[in-house]
Amino acid sequence: xxxxxxxxxxxxxxxxxxxxxxxxxxxxxxxxxxxxxxxxxxxxxxxxxxxxxxxxxxxxxxxxxxxxxxxxxxxxxxxxxxxxxxxxxxxxxxxxxxxxxxxxxxxxxxxxxxxxxxxxxxxxxxxxxxxxxxxxxxxxxxxxxxxxxxxxxxxxxxxxxxxxxxxxxxxxxxxxxxxxxxxxxxxxxxxxxxxxxxxxxxxxxxxxxxxxxxxxxxxxxxxxxxxxxxxxxxxxxxxxxxxxxxxxxxxxxxxxxxxxxxxxxxxxxxxxxxxxxxxxxxxxxxxxxxxxxxxxxxxxxxxxxxxxxxxxxxxxxxxxxxxxxxxxxxxxxxxxxxxxxxxxxxxxxxxxxxxxxxxxxxxxxxxxxxxxxxxxxxxxxxxxxxxxxxxxxxxxxxxxxxxxxxxxxxxxxxxxxxxxxxxxxxxxxxxxxxxxxxxxxxxxxxxxxxxxxxxxxxxx
Amino acid sequence: xxxxxxxxxxxxxxxxxxxxxxxxxxxxxxxxxxxxxxxxxxxxxxxxxxxxxxxxxxxxxxxxxxxxxxxxxxxxxxxxxxxxxxxxxxxxxxxxxxxxxxxxxxxxxxxxxxxxxxxxxxxxxxxxxxxxxxxxxxxxxxxxxxxxxxxxxxxxxxxxxxxxxxxxxxxxxxxxxxxxxxxxxxxxxxxxxxxxxxxxxxxxxx
Numbered sequence: 001x002x003x004x005x006x007x008x009x010x011x012x013x014x015x016x017x018x019x020x021x022x023x024x025x026x027x028x029x030x031x032x033x034x035x036x037x038x039x040x041x042x043x044x045x046x047x048x049x050x051x052x053x054x055x056x057x058x059x060x061x062x063x064x065x066x067x068x069x070x071x072x073x074x075x076x077x078x079x080x081x082x083x084x085x086x087x088x089x090x091x092x093x094x095x096x097x098x099x100x101x102x103x104x105x106x107x108x109x110x111x112x113x114x115x116x117x118x119x120x121x122x123x124x125x126x127x128x129x130x131x132x133x134x135x136x137x138x139x140x141x142x143x144x145x146x147x148x149x150x151x152x153x154x155x156x157x158x159x160x161x162x163x164x165x166x167x168x169x170x171x172x173x174x175x176x177x178x179x180x181x182x183x184x185x186x187x188x189x190x191x192x193x194x195x196x197x198x199x200x201x202x203x204x205x206x207x208x209x210x211x212x213x214x215x216x217x218x219x220x221x222x223x224x225x226x227x228x229x230x231x232x233x234x235x236x237x238x239x240x241x242x243x244x245x246x247x248x249x250x251x252x253x254x255x256x257x258x259x260x261x262x263x264x265x266x267x268x269x270x271x272x273x274x275x276x277x278x279x280x281x282x283x284x285x286x287x288x289x290x291x292x293x294x295x296x297x298x299x300x301x302x303x304x305x306x307x308x309x310x311x312x313x314x315x316x317x318x319x320x321x322x323x324x325x326x327x328x329x330x331x332x333x334x335x336x337x338x339x340x341x342x343x344x345x346x347x348x349x350x351x352x353x354x355x356x357x358x359x360x361x362x363x364x365x366x367x368x369x370x371x372x373x374x375x376x377x378x379x380x381x382x383x384x385x386x387x388x389x390x391x392x393x394x395x396x397x398x399x400x401x402x403x404x405x406x407x408x409x410x411x412x413x414x415x416x417x418x419x420x421x422x423x424x425x426x427x428x429x430x431x432x433x434x435x436x437x438x439x440x441x442x443x444x445x446x447x448x449x450x451x452x453x454x455x456x457x458x459x460x
Numbered sequence: 461x462x463x464x465x466x467x468x469x470x471x472x473x474x475x476x477x478x479x480x481x482x483x484x485x486x487x488x489x490x491x492x493x494x495x496x497x498x499x500x501x502x503x504x505x506x507x508x509x510x511x512x513x514x515x516x517x518x519x520x521x522x523x524x525x526x527x528x529x530x531x532x533x534x535x536x537x538x539x540x541x542x543x544x545x546x547x548x549x550x551x552x553x554x555x556x557x558x559x560x561x562x563x564x565x566x567x568x569x570x571x572x573x574x575x576x577x578x579x580x581x582x583x584x585x586x587x588x589x590x591x592x593x594x595x596x597x598x599x600x601x602x603x604x605x606x607x608x609x610x611x612x613x614x615x616x617x618x619x620x621x622x623x624x625x626x627x628x629x630x631x632x633x634x635x636x637x638x639x640x641x642x643x644x645x646x647x648x649x650x651x652x653x654x655x656x657x658x659x660x661x662x663x664x665x666x
Contacts, residue, residue, distance in 0.1 A: 317506060317553075318506070320552070320553035321506055321507050321553045321554055322553070323552075323553050324509075324549050324550050324551075324552050324553025324554050325507070325509075325533055325550070325553070325554075327546075327549035327550075327552070327553075328509075328533075328535050328537075328546050328549050328550055331537075331542055331545055331546050331549065332535065332536070332537055332539075332542065332546060336535060336536040336537065337533060337534075337535050337536075338533070338534045338535075338536070339529070339530070339532070339533060339534070340519040340529060340532070340534065341529045341530075342520065342523065342529060348518060348520055349518070351520055352518060352519055352520055357533050377618050377619075378524065379493075379521070379524055379619060379644075380518055380520035380521045380523075380524055381518060381521065382490075382492035382493040382496065382517070382518055382521035382522075383487065383492060383514075383516040383517065383518060384516060384517075384518040384520075385516055386515060386516070399614065399615060405488075413609075414609065414612040414613055414614065414617075415612055415614070415615055416611070416612035416613070416615065416616065416617050416618045416619060417615075417618075436612055436618060436619050438609045438612050438619070439488075440606070440607075441486060441488045441489070441607075442486070442487070442488020442489055442490065442607055443488070443607075443609050443612075443619055443622070444488070457518070458487055458488055458492075458516075459488070459490070459493075459609075459619060459622070460487050460488055460489070460490055460491060460492040460493060
């Protein structure tokens with residue numbers, strides 16, 4: 001079977017002649033002239049694979065399909081239930097053999113990457129890996145799947161996953177970037193067990209069909225539309241899922257669901273494709289009598305890849321961010337690059353405790369929990385003028401009526417206050433009254449002290 | 461769309477990777493807070509920066525609109541000759557930058573920064589302190605035309621909520637200029653309350 005001119009699968013006869021997946025089509029035809037090359041049809045493969053998935057699913061819930069022919073089975077729960085890894089593996093093997101006949105590769109290890117490698121390395125019987133890191137150590141770096149990265153590693157003398165795993169994490173991060181970091185994780189047998197970002201349970205997209213969808217073409221359209229909406233919901237900052245939960249309700253009422261997973265986060269097109277394959281498998285297998293009345297997609301395991309920043313998890317972006325801030329500091333000096341934390345105080349300016357960005361904030365100068373009588377209420381003015389400047393205000397009977405903004409006088413539409421700050425008389429400070437003054441050009445925070453009016457902030 | 465839970469902010473008010481938002485209008489009309497609010501999304505993922513050209517910017521406003529205190533770098537840069545390099549340095553490594561543009565920064569500089577933001581997939585919110593922005597620079601251009609405050613009366617009450625009227629234009633609006641009203645009550649996220657097609661030029665009132 002071939003896709004894009006490359007062999008994706010070969011039957012026993014062809015394999016005996018030396019045909020291997022990944023080979024160019026012409027090369028394969030030279031080795032085995034009698035071979036019939038078929039174009040890969042993943043949807044048909046998914047449909048053919050469906051009975052296997054269902055057989056395993058009956059024993060272990062929450063299985064995840066990665067590709068037609070590749071199924072991940074999370075066994076943590078099943079191991080407890082069946083009392084050991086071997087009984088679980090034996091049962092899965094029996095189920096697969098019952099549904100598809102012998103010849104399946106079955107492996108058990110920590111994490112999907114190692115499990116897949118174990119399945120590939122398994123003989124006729126299942127392979128249970130006890131020590132995942134040790135098992136992976138002998139593998140060539142090419143199994144990482146990124147040719148470019150593997151070549152770089154090899155060029156540096158790192159040929160096996162064991163050698164890669166032995167490198168310090170920070171060094172890999174700084175030299176190879178996010179891809180290297182991920183490879184390093186995989187090589188250490190820590191394949192994405194670093195708690196993926198949780199998705200709130202209520203994030204999903206759903207579509208109801210009336211009349212129900214019965215044709216495959218229609219189902220393909222629905223899949224694409226829903227995949228598009230899903231990526232809209234996740235948004236430009238929301239990340240992309242590693243797993244996708246597909247749920248379909250039949251016109252007669254039954255609900256089927258299936259999880260598809262991928263080592264790489266799904267793109268919108270890939271989501272659409274998986275949904276289409278799954279729907280085809282269900283429809284052709286008679287799993288959805290009467291057609292699809294409702295279809296729902298829910299993402300899981302959001303990846304941070306594809307976004308600019310992965311600071312929570314990713315040392316590389318964090319370093320980039322730090323470097324960017326350091327550059328700004330080099331240009332402006334450390335006192336111009338600031339962080340801030342809230343603290344107590346009566347004036348908006350007082351309630352911000354500044355610190356140099358790279359340094360931890362010191363203890364707050366003013367207790368945030370104290371009552372601070374006379375404090376100006378929220379919202380905070382977005383602009384706070386450190387040295388309040390004179391503001392011309394016209395008063396009538398103690399009420400502000402006009403404010404001079406630049407060259408024009410603006411009538412005061414509304415005002416609130418005053419909030420009084422009793423000055424520290426022992427330091428010679430006068431009490432000040434603060435007013436919020438609203439004009440058609442915006443709202444301002446003014447301070448009146450000793451008969452003078454000052455502009456202290458702008459509610460911009 | 462009944463069951464669609466929309467996590468993403470209103471596209472008009474969201475800073476997007478690689479996109480430039482231009483905020484144009486007099487101080488007082490509410491653009492600072494609006495611009496800081498655009499950092500809230502990217503700040504969930506990592507530090508973001510606000511370039512303060514006057515030394516007036518208050519992080520308290522940013523906290524109120526959803527930017528975590530530990531995520532906001534305030535960079536004070538009043539020097540117009542350093543401003544382009546500082547802003548460029550921040551765009552190189554941060555997901556989003558809100559930058560007040562000091563008077564006198566040339567159009568070519570702004571175009572270079574916009575190109576940098578696109579290539580680094582960083583979001584850039586430009587807020588010129590005087591004048592406008594070169595045409596076609598901003599993916600989304602929001603011009604404040606008015607603000608109404610609620611809550612304060614004749615010496616009673618206090619500022620509670622504001623509604624800003626904005627003229628939205630640019631590629632983000634698919635070439636159709638619209639008047640957008642934005643509500644902000646200080647506690648919830650800023651949100652769009654209505655969207656009207658702009659009155660044709662010459663017929664505008666108010």
